[in-house]
Amino acid sequence: xxxxLRTLAASALALAVAACGSPPEDKAAxxxxxAAxxxxxxxxxxxxxxAAATTAAADGKPAAFAQCATCHSTEPGKTMVGPxxxxxxxxxxxxxxxxxxxxxxxxxxxxxxDKTLDExxxxxxxxxxxxxxxxxxxxxxAQRKAVIDYLxxxx
Numbered sequence: 001x002x003x004x005l006r007t008l009a010a011s012a013l014a015l016a017v018a019a020c021g022s023p024p025e026d027k028a029a030x031x032x033x034x035a036a037x038x039x040x041x042x043x044x045x046x047x048x049x050x051a052a053a054t055t056a057a058a059d060g061k062p063a064a065f066a067q068c069a070t071c072h073s074t075e076p077g078k079t080m081v082g083p084x085x086x087x088x089x090x091x092x093x094x095x096x097x098x099x100x101x102x103x104x105x106x107x108x109x110x111x112x113x114d115k116t117l118d119e120x121x122x123x124x125x126x127x128x129x130x131x132x133x134x135x136x137x138x139x140x141x142a143q144r145k146a147v148i149d150y151l152x153x154x155x
Contacts, residue, residue: 060153062146064138071135074154082133086154088112093128104130117148 061069071081078084083099093110094101108128110116120127121144123137138144 060150062143062150064140064143064147065150067135067138068147071133076155085151088154089117089148089151102130102132104128105132112151114148117151118144121147 061074068085073080073084074086076084076086077098078086079096079099083096083101088096089112091112093108093112094106105128108131110120110128112120118141121138124131124133124135126137138147
């Protein structure tokens with residue numbers, strides 16, 4: 001239980017820190033600037049957000065993985081709300097021992113490779129209707145790629 005609470009606290013802290021440092025929006029400056037000039041800062045902010053989400057921490061985990069770590073361990077055999085993700089790349093869905101998977105996940109018969117993980121991480125509930133994973137998904141392809149690349153390193 002303490003591990004789950006620590007993980008939740010760490011995730012909340014990471015999200016709070018990620019929100020720090022953003023300058024307040026200057027509504028007057030935005031309305032005075034032509035539309036073409038305002039598009040560049042928006043594109044730059046989006047690129048910065050994507051880069052921040054995919055940047056690996058000192059432990060090698062991409063920032064986007066913080067959402068996964070709320071429910072999943074990377075230690076072999078250690079289940080939390082979800083199954084351990086250690087060694088999951090290349091396995092079949094519902095194959096991790098020691099976790100009670102939903103019937104939907106058991107019947108999905110997926111192999112966790114790049115293509116399948118990319119689609120699943122985009123919208124888990126759409127890909128496997130009835131899954132217990134209520135995560136809304138990662139809409140950013142760069143974030144999904146960073147998470148998938150990280151999953152490949154877990155043995």
